[in-house]
Structures are given as structure tokens and as C-alpha cells.
Amino acid sequence: MNYLIMLFVLAASVWLPRHDTARSEVPVDRPNVIFVFADQWRAEATGYAGNADVITPVIDKMAGESVVFHNAVATMPVCAPYRGTLLTGQYPLTHGLFYNDKPLATDAVTMGKIFKQNGYATGYIGKWHVNGHANGEHPFAARDKPVPRERRQGFDYWKVREVTHDYNQSFYFDENDRKHDWEGYDVFPQTDSAIGFIRNHKQSPFLLVLSWGPPHNPYHTAPEKYRKMYDPARLSVRPNVPPAMQDSARQILAGYYAHCTALDDALGRLLKALDNEGIADNTIIVFTSDHGDMLLSKGVLRKQRPWDESILVPMLLRYPARYGKKRIDIHKPIGTPDLLPTLLGLSGIDIPRSIQGSDVSPGISDPAKYPVDGALIMLPVPFHEWQFMNGGREYRGIRTERYTYVRSLAGPWLLYDNEKDPYQENNLSTEPQYASIREQLDRQLGKILRKTNDEFLPADDYMKKWNYTYDGKDSLRPPAYWENVKRRAVKTK
Incomplete structure (x- = not known):
């Protein structure tokens, strides 16, 4: 009997609301919530952000009616970890998705489950990437299989x-695991499906x-209509x-921007549908991305x-019933764990104790x-495209409104004054005149790591803890790797 009581108390501690979070004022009618995100769309690749090459008229108009987050940060800038954090409001070392194609726990407290418990209809369309595969299977074994109903994390429309x-003539699975094709460029029929759900x-x-696949590579597979809009010779580079x-x-950017413009058109369809159905004012709609893309900045x-x-993404939040149709610029950072609690706060829903992020809506x-x-x-574990042999390294860092500070296992690695050096070309981590700023940021970083119980250990420790296996050559180390680990061990004794 005592054991059953303990289980009940443990479960309640996860689901009970946090008492340190004030509920936001919301209209009597609970708002609809639409979360639209692209894959690998970096922050500067929009017209409203000052990019004169990319054609994004819908997004630019939406920015004029939205809360514009100028420093929206992908806490772990890679696909599955972002999605795990979006769904749970937790950091990757808490929910366990710090490596692609690993499974999010079936009993996780997630966005879909929370909204559903509060009377919301729930739907998910597009890329999922949190189902994962079993150890010993091919790393991509689950990518072409249906996601079991019990692993859909509270989403019913599916x-x-x-x-x-492959964004052309791709396929998907419905609620009953039946396989269907998206005809043509999948962004458009996916958006049409979203409009049907709304109606x-x-x-x-x-x-x-609504989770779109582009502008993630391959870069040159957007419809010809959009590819014709971009002449590589006329594009500027950072x-x-x-x-x-x-x-x-320039060649890569031409294809990348073509995808962006196609998605901009699709977003226009979605926004028009909200107007046509008469529900735009009481709908929170977010447009963002899971992470960015270096696109050969710094040669990678x-x-x-x-x-x-890599870490900064576009982020617009439009909610006319709360903020009107005016632009509100937010320059303070917002991290991935903050997205779910912010949406809950704006919706008047209590925030479960399991969530580690902050509701930033009072600060808007x-x-x-x-x-x-x-x-x-x-980055607890570098993998795949940035595996150890490609220069990948474990790091922890902090992005503030002005500075970026990053530590590797060997100690301070990067420090940038992003106000003076927006392209991050001058690493100040060893400059004596920046010592006090480095120390201040290091203390700030340490406070976050302690709060999240992050010991900043070598990658192998986390892979063993979660019983994960490396894919391919991800586990191979360059000669200096273990030397750096030893250096860190000596410093922390």
C-alpha cells in the first residue's frame, strides 16, 4: 500500500502546476494554438530580419503584426533534441533526446497531452522525429515506419x-497507420491538411x-517556380x-531561399484560412524553426x-486578441524549453512541475x-555531420542579448560580443580586457547548469546512462580528445 501511495505522489508531482509561475491573463474564450515550424531555417534568412535577397512577403507582413523574438535560441541545434524539448519543455539531458533517432519516453508529459487534458482537440502534421529506433537496429530503421498510437504523445489528428x-511525392501515415502520398511538394498538401483541420x-x-521539412537540405529540390526566382550570381554572402x-x-543559398519562399507562400495560405474562418483574432500562431544552418559561414x-x-531561428508569435496587430520587438533571449510554458501561460493553462523552461509571456x-x-x-554528444572526427566537441554555453560564451571540456572556448561583432569573427575568450565579462558569463552559465543538474560530462557518460549506441563512426575520437578530457578533470578536482 505504501508503495502505491509513493507512486501516486510521484505522478502528482509531475502533473501538478508550478506555484512559482503566474498564469497569464487570457480572454474568456480559450485561444486556439497553431505552432508552425520549418526545419533548418536560420534567423537571418527573412526579409524582416534585414536579408535583402530572400523573398518572404508573408512572413514580413506577419512580423508587423506579431511579437518578434530577435534572439530565439535553439537550445540544442539539431532535429530530434529540439523536438523533444519543444514537446516537454525540458532540457535534452532530462528528456533524453540528445542524439537523433532516439525515442522520447511514452510516459513523457508533453504538449499534446497537456492541451488535450485541458479540453483541446490536438493535431500533428509533418515531420515527427521523436519515435526513435531500438539499439542494434539500423540508425534510420524507424524513419519509414508508422508511429504507434501510444507514442504519439497526445496528438489525435495524425x-x-x-x-x-525527399519533399516531392513523399508519404505519410494517418491515425490508423495507413500509408498515403503527399502529392507534389509536400509542404503544400500538408498545409492544406492543416487548413482542413482548422475548419x-x-x-x-x-x-x-505543422512541421515542415524544408529548407533542410537537399537545397535544390523546391518547385521550379521558386528556384527560378533566384540567380546565384546576384546573391550576397555573409x-x-x-x-x-x-x-x-551562392549556389546553396539559391536553393535554400527557394525553399524559404515556397514555405512563405504556404504560410500565406494558412493565415488566409484563419481569416476566412473568422478565428484569426483568438488564435495564437507561432512561426519558427528547429535550428539554423551554417550555409558555409565559417566554412561549414x-x-x-x-x-x-546554427543556433538562432526566426520566431514570430501573433495573438491579436491579446496584443493587437502591432509589432512588438523582444531582444531578450528565449530558449527552446521556454516555448511550451509560454504557450501554456498564454492559454491560461497551469504549467506542470516537470517543465524546466520559463513562461516569458509576462515580459512581452x-x-x-x-x-x-x-x-x-x-551539445552533450556530437554526432553524424559533426561527429568527433569532423571536429565535433561537447560544449555548454550561454547566448544573452549581447554575448555568446561557450565552454568545451577543456575550458573556455568561445566569447563573442555580438553587438560589435555580428558575424562572430573575433573570439575574445583569451583577451585580458574581456576577463571580467567571461567570468560573469561563466557564473551565469554555471547557475543554469546547476539548476538543470547538468554536470557537463564527456559524451560517453550520457550514452551509457541512457543505454544508447553510437551510429557509424560517431564514436571515433581525434588524438587530442582524451587529453582535453583529462585537462578538464584536473581543473575540476
Whole structure:
């Protein structure tokens, strides 16, 4: 009997609301919530962010009617970890998805379950990437299989593929595990499915997540209509792209921007549907991305790195019933764990104790109440495209409104003054005149790590703790790796 009581108390401690979080003021009618996110869309690749090359008129107009988060930070800038954190409001070392294609626990307290428990209809469309595979299977074994009902984390309406990067004539599975094709470029039929969901559920509050695959590579597979809009020779590149790679970068950018413009059109369809159904005012709609892409800045591609091209993402939150249709600029950071509690706060839903992030919504109207001064950035285990042999390394860091500070296992690694050095070309981590700033940021980082019970251990410790296996050559180490680990061990004795 005592054992049963202990189990009940433990379960209640996860689901009970946190008493340190004030519920936001919301309209009497609970808002609908639509969370739209792309894959690998970096923050600067929008017109409203100042990029003169990319064509994003819908997003730019939406920015004029939204809360614009200028420093939206992907806490762990890679696909599955972001999704695990989005769904749970927890850091990757808590929910366990710090390596792609690993499973999110079936009993996790998640976005879909919380909203559903509070009377919301729930739907998910597009890329999932939190089902994972069993140890011993091929790393991508689950990517083309249906997600079992018990692993859908509270979402009922279901048009999902675990993972694909073929955006033309791709397939998905429905609620009954039946396989269907998305005709043409999948972003558009996925958006049409979202519009259908909205029409069928507009009489009661709903939560809808729409997860697009592009502009994640392959870069040159957008419809021809959009590819024709971009001439590589006319595109500019960021100053931190090495001169020898600038022509290649322009070719990549042309395809990348074509995907972005196609998604911009799709978002326009979605916003128009909200207007047509008469529910735009009482709908919270978020547009963002899971992480960015280096796109040959610093001579590298893709994500996982701690630089802004990888960690910063666009983020707009439009909620006319609460904020009107005016632009509100937020320069304080918001990290991935903060997304779920913020949506819950805006919806008037109590925040479960399991959530580690902060509800930033009080700080939107009153900057003095903004609860986040620095967002954690982390990579407990480098893998795949940035595996150890490709220069990958474990790191923990903090991105504030002005600075980026990062530690590796060997000690302080990077320090940038992003106000003076927006392309992060001057590493100040060893500069004597920045010693006090480095020490201040190090203390700030240490406080976050202690709060989240993050001991910042070598990658192998976390893989063993979670009984994960490495994929391919991810576990191979360069010669200096263990020397760096030993150096850290000596410093912390």
C-alpha cells in the first residue's frame, strides 16, 4: 500500500502546476494554438530580419503584426533534441533526446497531452522525429515506419512521417497507420491538411502543430517556380564565408531561399484560412524553426555548432486578441524549453512541475517581468555531420542579448560580443580586457547548469546512462580528445 501511495505522489508531482509561475491573463474564450515550424531555417534568412535577397512577403507582413523574438535560441541545434524539448519543455539531458533517432519516453508529459487534458482537440502534421529506433537496429530503421498510437504523445489528428528529406511525392501515415502520398511538394498538401483541420475544429479550442521539412537540405529540390526566382550570381554572402567558398555558398543559398519562399507562400495560405474562418483574432500562431544552418559561414554546413547561424531561428508569435496587430520587438533571449510554458501561460493553462523552461509571456507586455537573461546552448554528444572526427566537441554555453560564451571540456572556448561583432569573427575568450565579462558569463552559465543538474560530462557518460549506441563512426575520437578530457578533470578536482 505504501508503495502505491509513493507512486501516486510521484505522478502528482509531475502533473501538478508550478506555484512559482503566474498564469497569464487570457480572454474568456480559450485561444486556439497553431505552432508552425520549418526545419533548418536560420534567423537571418527573412526579409524582416534585414536579408535583402530572400523573398518572404508573408512572413514580413506577419512580423508587423506579431511579437518578434530577435534572439530565439535553439537550445540544442539539431532535429530530434529540439523536438523533444519543444514537446516537454525540458532540457535534452532530462528528456533524453540528445542524439537523433532516439525515442522520447511514452510516459513523457508533453504538449499534446497537456492541451488535450485541458479540453483541446490536438493535431500533428509533418515531420515527427521523436519515435526513435531500438539499439542494434539500423540508425534510420524507424524513419519509414508508422508511429504507434501510444507514442504519439497526445496528438489525435495524425498525418505524420517520422523523417524524410525527399519533399516531392513523399508519404505519410494517418491515425490508423495507413500509408498515403503527399502529392507534389509536400509542404503544400500538408498545409492544406492543416487548413482542413482548422475548419473542422474551429468551434472548440484546438492545438495544431505543422512541421515542415524544408529548407533542410537537399537545397535544390523546391518547385521550379521558386528556384527560378533566384540567380546565384546576384546573391550576397555573409562576410564570415571564406572567399574560396563564396561561389558555392551562392549556389546553396539559391536553393535554400527557394525553399524559404515556397514555405512563405504556404504560410500565406494558412493565415488566409484563419481569416476566412473568422478565428484569426483568438488564435495564437507561432512561426519558427528547429535550428539554423551554417550555409558555409565559417566554412561549414548544417547545425550542432554554437554559432548564430546554427543556433538562432526566426520566431514570430501573433495573438491579436491579446496584443493587437502591432509589432512588438523582444531582444531578450528565449530558449527552446521556454516555448511550451509560454504557450501554456498564454492559454491560461497551469504549467506542470516537470517543465524546466520559463513562461516569458509576462515580459512581452512588461519588459521588467521578462524572466530569461541568457539561453543555454549545448551539445552533450556530437554526432553524424559533426561527429568527433569532423571536429565535433561537447560544449555548454550561454547566448544573452549581447554575448555568446561557450565552454568545451577543456575550458573556455568561445566569447563573442555580438553587438560589435555580428558575424562572430573575433573570439575574445583569451583577451585580458574581456576577463571580467567571461567570468560573469561563466557564473551565469554555471547557475543554469546547476539548476538543470547538468554536470557537463564527456559524451560517453550520457550514452551509457541512457543505454544508447553510437551510429557509424560517431564514436571515433581525434588524438587530442582524451587529453582535453583529462585537462578538464584536473581543473575540476
